[in-house]
Amino acid sequence: MRTEHIKLTSSEVSQLWTAYMNSSMSRCLFTYFLEIVEDTEIRSIIKHGLELSETHIQKLTAIFQKEGHPVPYGFHVEEDVNTSAPRLFTDNFILFFSQNMGRPALNFYALSKTLVVRSDIDSYFSECLLELRDFDTMVKSLLLSKGLYIRSPYVAPPNEVNFVKDQNWMADLLGKKRPLSVIEITNLFLNFQNNALGYATMMGYSQVAQSKEVGEFMVRGREIAFKHMKVLGSVLEEDNLPVPMAWDIGITDATTAPFSDKMMMFMTTALIPLSIGYYATSMATSMRKDLPLHYVKLSAEIGSYALDGANIMIQNGWLEEPPLSVDRDQLANQ
Numbered sequence: 001m002r003t004e005h006i007k008l009t010s011s012e013v014s015q016l017w018t019a020y021m022n023s024s025m026s027r028c029l030f031t032y033f034l035e036i037v038e039d040t041e042i043r044s045i046i047k048h049g050l051e052l053s054e055t056h057i058q059k060l061t062a063i064f065q066k067e068g069h070p071v072p073y074g075f076h077v078e079e080d081v082n083t084s085a086p087r088l089f090t091d092n093f094i095l096f097f098s099q100n101m102g103r104p105a106l107n108f109y110a111l112s113k114t115l116v117v118r119s120d121i122d123s124y125f126s127e128c129l130l131e132l133r134d135f136d137t138m139v140k141s142l143l144l145s146k147g148l149y150i151r152s153p154y155v156a157p158p159n160e161v162n163f164v165k166d167q168n169w170m171a172d173l174l175g176k177k178r179p180l181s182v183i184e185i186t187n188l189f190l191n192f193q194n195n196a197l198g199y200a201t202m203m204g205y206s207q208v209a210q211s212k213e214v215g216e217f218m219v220r221g222r223e224i225a226f227k228h229m230k231v232l233g234s235v236l237e238e239d240n241l242p243v244p245m246a247w248d249i250g251i252t253d254a255t256t257a258p259f260s261d262k263m264m265m266f267m268t269t270a271l272i273p274l275s276i277g278y279y280a281t282s283m284a285t286s287m288r289k290d291l292p293l294h295y296v297k298l299s300a301e302i303g304s305y306a307l308d309g310a311n312i313m314i315q316n317g318w319l320e321e322p323p324l325s326v327d328r329d330q331l332a333n334q
Helices: 010-036 040-067 091-115 119-145 182-208 212-238 261-285 290-315 328-333
Strands: none
Touching: 010 040, 010 091, 010 119, 010 261, 040 091, 040 119, 091 119, 091 182, 182 212, 182 261, 182 290, 212 261, 212 290, 261 290
16 A cells, blocks of 8 residues: 655754754764863763764755665764864863753754654654753763763752742832742853853854954854843842852863864854743743743843844854745745
């Protein structure tokens, strides 16, 4: 019995295309990390990450070719990585960077699993989700064993279950703010960590950027991240909670670029929508009225920064276009 071939939906193409772009970038990152890492345990993690990204690229390439879709260009080690560049990151920073790469990847594959329908594509993203779950566990276990894992603040257990009794729980009461909830603490902690890593990363990129325009963009990003750290950290400090440490100490004084400007711009601009997403989630789940105001202001600032980054990439021919729907008006005019 003949079965009609089921075409890929727009959601499936979207997730496959994004997965290819991210996997090709990860391959470049892990290739460089493997060249400079000295710690044998961290090297094992990086090697595993490189193997995963290479396997993903092979499988994605096969899917695109089978479906008659052009394979995305993405990033290439021979074009976008200088494997002879001196060390820009310390081993511990590489481990933290790998953890923060894995976190959004895990979220991405979980979302992809819910968006795709065709059985082979569902199986692919299900497999990736399990692989990234294991990778996340490996990285966290190594951070813990080295005493490097930064835990969120501890809070004393409540004596009993309580229910909110009036609107003052959300608003300031005579200028006095209620203590932060564990949900709000988690949001502040995660967003601070993301900005701390972004601050350190863009500090490094600003040192090695080959063009003045990209260097200035990275400096601006570093300053924005530092400002956001101060805002988020001050809220935690007001509640007498510890503020996570920053990771600028993980950056050396190297000035030779390990990555192309194109790739550094892609990494930076790709992380901005993730940050806006984290801020939006934090805003939606924070009930104390001062917190959503902070997240709205911070989101607006990085939204403007993202637009400027996109313009730089377009001007330099670095922004790869995702697949588009058919332009029916153009066809009609022809």
